[in-house]
Amino acid sequence: MAKSARNGPYVCGIDAALDVVGGKWKGLILWELDWHGTRRFAELRRGVPGVSEKMLTQHLREMEQDGLVNRVVHAEVPPRVEYSLTEHGQALNAALQPLGEWGKRRIAREGREMVEHPDAPTMPRP
Template sequence: MDVVGGKWKALILWELQAYGTRRFGELRRGLPGVSEKMLNQQLRELVEDDIVHREIYAEIPPRVEYSLTPEGQALNEALAPLGAWGTRRNKRINAEKVIVEVA
């Protein structure tokens, strides 16, 4: 649970799964509400856990790209049923709210 604990890690994994290799700014734009500090911290932990690969290119200005490792891809596959459950739950809750508001 430490590997995916926190608000942003699963969202980072899904963003990398959906869009492939991303630069820091692309990840930040894809995750509205995340601060630069928090995104840096979460990415650093995912890299340390060998879930995300960080590639640094020797260019000026330096370019850094993030992608899923095979372990990260396997983790995303394991989290997919949890994501599906969350989607179904949100739909049910939203449907119940509409029924209550109409009544």
């Protein structure tokens, strides 16, 4: 079996971290699951505007493989699938918060506009 390019070898810790969080949508998925907790697929898709079903599925599978996301399938008809962050995913989200603050300062410094997510908190989370 061929080794995935997502499994290193890594040059440094940042390289390994970016490998896990790389991709346009993973940061938003982490934020959505952190802010709202357990979400069904359709709720996640609505919470990450612009993501296609294919990309959301792909990123969720990768995040599950990386131990960031729990996927629970309930034996119902139709099946109900729920996603939530693991402890490892919560730790990654916390580690990304300073990067998010840096990004906000960059947006302000360059005079760009930031589109607020409809569910974004108006105050920092405790």
